[in-house]
Amino acid sequence: MNPLLDIADLHASVGEIKILNGVTLTINPGEIHAIMGPNGSGKSTLANVLAGNPAYNVTRGSASIAGENLMQLLPEDRARRGLFLSFQHPVEIPGVRMDHFMRASLNPIRKHRGENEIGILDFDRLVSEKVQVIDMSRDMAKRAVNVGFSGGEKKRNEILQMAILEPKISILDEPDSGLDVDALRIVASGINQLRSNDNSTLLITHYQRILDYVTPDYVHIMIKGRIVKSGDKSLALDVEKSGYDQFEPTPQ
Amino acid sequence: MLENLPKPVDAYIEGYNSRDTAKIPPWMTELQKLSMSIFQSKGFPIGVARNEEWKYTSLTTLADLDPVIPQENSQLVTDINQLDLTNSYASAMRIPTVLFLNGIYQPKLSNTSLQNQGIRVRTFKDIYESGTTSVLEEHLGRYVNNASNEFVCLNTALVDNGVLIEIEANAANTTPIHIAHFYTASNKLQTTSPRLLILAPDAGTATILETHEGVGNGTYFTNAVTEIYVGKQSDIQHYSVQTQSVAAFHISNTGVHLAADSKFRSVNIDLGGSLVRHNLDVITAEPGAVCVLNGLYVVDGKRHCDNQVIIDHAAPHTTSTELYKGVLDDESRSVFHGSVIVREGAIKVNANQADKNLLLSDKAEADTKPAFWVYCDDVICRHGAACGQIDPAAMFYLQARGIDSSEAKQLLTRAFLSEITESIASPDVKTHIETLVSDRLSALKSNT
Numbered sequence: 001m002n003p004l005l006d007i008a009d010l011h012a013s014v015g016e017i018k019i020l021n022g023v024t025l026t027i028n029p030g031e032i033h034a035i036m037g038p039n040g041s042g043k044s045t046l047a048n049v050l051a052g053n054p055a056y057n058v059t060r061g062s063a064s065i066a067g068e069n070l071m072q073l074l075p076e077d078r079a080r081r082g083l084f085l086s087f088q089h090p091v092e093i094p095g096v097r098m099d100h101f102m103r104a105s106l107n108p109i110r111k112h113r114g115e116n117e118i119g120i121l122d123f124d125r126l127v128s129e130k131v132q133v134i135d136m137s138r139d140m141a142k143r144a145v146n147v148g149f150s151g152g153e154k155k156r157n158e159i160l161q162m163a164i165l166e167p168k169i170s171i172l173d174e175p176d177s178g179l180d181v182d183a184l185r186i187v188a189s190g191i192n193q194l195r196s197n198d199n200s201t202l203l204i205t206h207y208q209r210i211l212d213y214v215t216p217d218y219v220h221i222m223i224k225g226r227i228v229k230s231g232d233k234s235l236a237l238d239v240e241k242s243g244y245d246q247f248e249p250t251p252q
Numbered sequence: 253m254l255e256n257l258p259k260p261v262d263a264y265i266e267g268y269n270s271r272d273t274a275k276i277p278p279w280m281t282e283l284q285k286l287s288m289s290i291f292q293s294k295g296f297p298i299g300v301a302r303n304e305e306w307k308y309t310s311l312t313t314l315a316d317l318d319p320v321i322p323q324e325n326s327q328l329v330t331d332i333n334q335l336d337l338t339n340s341y342a343s344a345m346r347i348p349t350v351l352f353l354n355g356i357y358q359p360k361l362s363n364t365s366l367q368n369q370g371i372r373v374r375t376f377k378d379i380y381e382s383g384t385t386s387v388l389e390e391h392l393g394r395y396v397n398n399a400s401n402e403f404v405c406l407n408t409a410l411v412d413n414g415v416l417i418e419i420e421a422n423a424a425n426t427t428p429i430h431i432a433h434f435y436t437a438s439n440k441l442q443t444t445s446p447r448l449l450i451l452a453p454d455a456g457t458a459t460i461l462e463t464h465e466g467v468g469n470g471t472y473f474t475n476a477v478t479e480i481y482v483g484k485q486s487d488i489q490h491y492s493v494q495t496q497s498v499a500a501f502h503i504s505n506t507g508v509h510l511a512a513d514s515k516f517r518s519v520n521i522d523l524g525g526s527l528v529r530h531n532l533d534v535i536t537a538e539p540g541a542v543c544v545l546n547g548l549y550v551v552d553g554k555r556h557c558d559n560q561v562i563i564d565h566a567a568p569h570t571t572s573t574e575l576y577k578g579v580l581d582d583e584s585r586s587v588f589h590g591s592v593i594v595r596e597g598a599i600k601v602n603a604n605q606a607d608k609n610l611l612l613s614d615k616a617e618a619d620t621k622p623a624f625w626v627y628c629d630d631v632i633c634r635h636g637a638a639c640g641q642i643d644p645a646a647m648f649y650l651q652a653r654g655i656d657s658s659e660a661k662q663l664l665t666r667a668f669l670s671e672i673t674e675s676i677a678s679p680d681v682k683t684h685i686e687t688l689v690s691d692r693l694s695a696l697k698s699n700t
Binding site for chain 2: 051052053054055074075076078079080085087090091093094095096101102104105106108109112144161165
């Protein structure tokens with residue numbers, strides 16, 4: 001069986017600045033991997049590069065989803081193949097309603113999976129069911145995308161989209177940042193409910209605390225654009241106790 | 253040199269002279285004569301006559317073309333299905349209140365009987381025929397600049413058959429009054445002078461939809477004038493939709509007079525035309541008057557769309573809100589010139605103005621020029637202008653959700669304009685315009 005996500009020696013830059021310096025990582029179905037690292041270590045860049053953000057240049061290496069090379073694909077084609085990025089800063093789009101947006105998103109993905117397009121009524125039913133995952137009112141579907149959403153609502157909205165799109169591999173870019181403990185529990189509970197043996201999650205976080213609620217199979221430490229150490233969840237506790245300094249390369 | 257060109261008005265004078273004047277009342281004949289002489293002395297605002305008002309819009313191409321004035325009885329149609337109604341608000345089920353084809357009134361395709369709605373719609377010719385023309389005589393030319401505006405004068409001089417809408421006290425119509433103009437191809441510069449006069453003297457409410465639709469790719473020149481008197485406590489909504497051909501010239505002058513505690517809302521939609529110029533002049537003449545002026549334009553190719561809006565706050569406690577939004581592609585150009593005047597003593601005026609443009613191409617250009625003349629303290633005046641491109645972060649967000657780039661662009665451009673379409677209170681008109689806008693946006697090169 002192919003791993004769901006296979007990253008090999010990935011290098012990436014923004015303009016002249018090199019940010020990823022050879023990331024290698026394999027994620028199998030059913031696994032949750034957490035990537036932790038200090039600010040500026042390249043965690044968000046990794047998430048954006050995997051999702052195909054044109055602001056980043058991949059200079060070397062590869063990544064594939066279920067055996068299929070991602071690197072030459074447009075962002076929308078990656079999404080249709082089952083890759084999902086939960087944004088650290090979800091974008092506000094005035095004038096576009098959540099339900100229109102989510103249906104416009106789901107239908108090409110369903111089409112790629114060989115399923116029929118979903119009609120408006122069935123979609124409304126689906127939204128009513130999935131909002132329960134993140135404890136939101138279905139009224140949110142009538143609001144403009146992320147406009148006027150609180151920080152916590154924006155993050156829950158990302159998990160709602162994940163619940164509706166049912167991706168194979170979810171890359172969650174700091175789904176915990178800016179959340180109070182109640183919102184954190186809801187987001188974590190959503191992630192846990194969506195977990196299955198057929199999908200996998202790459203959870204990017206700065207702090208250990210979300211890992212109290214979402215138990216990772218593996219924890220990786222990223223420093224200066226590389227994974228410098230991998231282990232199980234105890235590694236996260238190690239970070240919590242002693243910080244990231246212990247992983248920094250020793251000055252020559 | 254442009255400066256040495258003669259004023260190209262002779263062909264229009266010829267059109268004026270060859271009109272059928274048999275049934276025109278003497279006062280109208282006089283008004284037309286005067287208007288023609290003003291137009292004749294001014295000519296087109298080109299060459300030396302090109303003033304600040306026409307700084308960004310050149311009429312040289314228009315002035316070079318040979319006009320022809322369509323004659324009555326040449327184009328009478330008996331069945332509305334003979335017209336191409338594909339993109340029209342009109343249909344066999346929704347016969348317009350008044351329909352004109354190339355400037356010629358089509359009685360068989362019109363339904364002026366608005367029963368029990370307290371609204372009376374008549375053509376000028378019907379009024380001439382009735383022998384009682386005093387209403388027209390009293391109001392025509394009063395709410396626009398018929399003293400010096402060359403295109404108002406040209407319209408008055410050439411108007412063949414206009415429309416008068418009278419809204420009685422406490423009338424409140426539910427279905428929009430639809431004044432429909434259709435234009436078809438012609439090998440000459442077919443020139444029409446649509447004229448609309450709307451009178452709501454006392455606490456009348458009405459919604460008026462004015463459409464200018466082109467069928468095919470013909471070249472023609474529409475020189476429209478609309479006058480609206482919004483009497484005390486009246487509430488008038490005026491929607492104007494222009495979907496003319498890529499070779500069409502469209503000039504309009506709209507004058508609105510607002511009396512005490514009245515309300516006027518307009519939405520001006522431009523999705524067609526080669527060269528489009530609108531002058532909208534609103535005067536809030538008495539306290540409590542409120543106007544909301546919205547506009548939307550989509551231009552591509554080498555199209556040009558120019559909106560000149562003047563709001564004259566002549567009375568205290570009056571409010572104006574103005575929002576125009578445009579999407580520009582290719583080498584198109586838009587002009588927005590918004591003037592707000594606050595007269596001496598007009599305290600507690602609240603005026604808001606904004607023009608926002610989305611440029612889809614590096615070669616498109618939007619010129620925005622706000623101007624405020626405030627002769628009074630204790631007022632609130634705000635202005636905002638913006639020109640920008642599609643937000644790459646929003647694009648990536650949509651694409652990362654599986655939406656392809658062309659659909660994402662259409663979604664974002666539509667969303668940008670939705671602030672204007674959302675302001676349309678009539679649900680039927682709103683749905684119609686949303687479809688037109690959406691189709692227009694999906695046809696832009698940068699959106700495919």
